[in-house]
Amino acid sequence: MTAAQPLPTLEITALEKRFGETQVLRSIDLNVRNGELVFVIGPSGSGKSTMLRCCNRLEEPTSGAIHVSGKPMLGIPRKELDRMRLQVGMVFQGFFLYPHLTALKNVTLAQRKALKRPRAEAEARALEMLDKVGLKHKADAMPSELSGGQQQRVAIARALALDPKVMLFDEPTSALDPELVGSVLKVMRDLREGGMTMIVVSHEMQFAREAADRVVFMDGGVIVEEGPPEEIFGNPKSDRLKAFLSRVSGEAA
């Protein structure tokens, strides 16, 4: 650890993950600075989701270390893990709003039960976050009454309400109809402008060009190449990245 630099908000060190015999992640090192947006690209099966899921231990890493603001995520008792998870917001491809609760209750539940915030405070915070994602007027709606884009924005508000230090997005717009993608990306852009630290796994290359500080290309469970978006998209070095980019742009065209 270098003393001169400030602590990374998220620090992934020598992360390995095996599912039985299959090695899915091999020695991943990735540091995310405070306020940085790291964009992760890579072919299907390259381990992008697994890496994100290891960060909050939805997947149990085989070895390595994860630190959030210098505090370890691994080798801690379950209660401590629950507390640490409050600092790592996660947004899923499939939203996973609680279908039996209103948008507001979706956003207050963990505040009340995990953070132990009083009801009034939790509701005020929830409304503030719903406002931030443009859905304050939908506070009393059930998830089934919301469009996919609206559901995903409520899911973002649910994570934000816990004041996380870092937000993980796993293909947040992949399940959405094209016309709804923009509203979710806008929220993510606002978040970035507000200084949120983020890792985003996505295929929205245009968003990466505009909003990412750094793009990480994964393939076969390793980080093959990383750099600023201009470099990664404009001047890819490795053959694997070149092949991936031409395949993706071919699909988009």
Place this chain on the structure above:
Amino acid sequence: MDTIIDAFFNIDIMRQATPLLLKGAWVTLQLCAVVILLGLFGGLGLALLASSGSAALRLPAFVFIDIFRAIPPLILLILIYAGLPFVGVRVPPFVAVCIAFLLNNSAYFAEIFRSGIKAIPKGQMEAARATGLSPAQAQTWVILPQAIRNVLPDLLSNVVEIVKLTSIASVVSLSELLYSANMARAVTYNSSPLVMAAGLYLLLLWPLVRVISRFQRGLSISH
């Protein structure tokens, strides 16, 4: 024709039997309340064990569920009532019935709860845990409310089965509805009290059966 009416729908005999049968119906109601609550809680506990991540909890729960779903409840009841005195425990009929029903109903309710829990997408639990909820909190506030709502018609159907099944308590001389009706039949040499008992069961269960079929119709429309 007259003989049938005389033997099964005899108003005089029914009138005579009414106090006894109402007493029996009251015992049946109390019995139902107790064994349904026991079964619901036992079943929920078993279902949570059977859905747990640890095989050490899961296996015994599955063994319990399989065994007590396979043993006919009547045999179970007689074994408990006749068997417990041999190990030095003498229990009143009501308690014996409660034990037998706890074992049997928990197993059935557990299967229903478990199928409800299993049907909830894995992402629900992950989303809940990712927001810092403990496993117990995630079960209580996220998984179970959805699971129970999904299996409500099955839970209610099982309640109907249990209410009817409480009539087996008559074999250990618990004076519930069937026992009382049978007694009245023996005294009067007339089957009208049995018809009356059937009527009382119908009265008790008909609203529940209606609710269930409305549920099921609602489900098939919304699907």
